[in-house]
Amino acid sequence: MLITCDNSMQMGYIYLMPNESTDEYTLDKSDIGLFYDVNSLSIPRIKWLGMGQSLSQMRLATKTYREAVDNAFHCEYWNDLDSEGYMIGIELYLTEERLLPLVAHQAFKLYDVRWRNRDFRVLTLDAYHDVLNKNNVIYPLSPEKDAFVIVSIDSLSKVGKIMALISARDDLYPLDYLQKPLFMLANSSRCFSEN
Structure with a gap:
């Protein structure tokens, strides 16, 4: 899974679906190796059937994510959806410090869970205790209710932040793709300080 962060622009993008345009990204072009052993980076896969109970304590929206944008909340930047409403990628405020x-x-973890009498995968994009905050809202991505996002909505600004992807659609969100992180950090502070 490709996760980009341009520190000079304070922007990032998380590619939730495989995309041919991401082939240009390689670890030798990333500053992440200045901070971590790139061979040790992983997205663990964990079986946590009890997570379904935590998900059930959150509000499940009746509107799809697409219907809720600019009505129930606003996007921080923009999140790309396909024609059916499934999320392709997330544009977000992201700095090296974050x-x-x-x-x-x-x-970034991948959980196998049981929720709504169905098997799902939950990809967390933040600390799990923030992801599972009962004030967050779960939005279906399509009327089929086979993929969802967990959104944290700031009570003052009404800006929604994607905290996790919940999916039963391995065809759209393949496990082998989600489990292989490619952290593309550009313009890091350490890179500038070494020059």
């Missing part, structure tokens, strides 16, 4: 702790604490 990315490095997420990587260090393995905030």
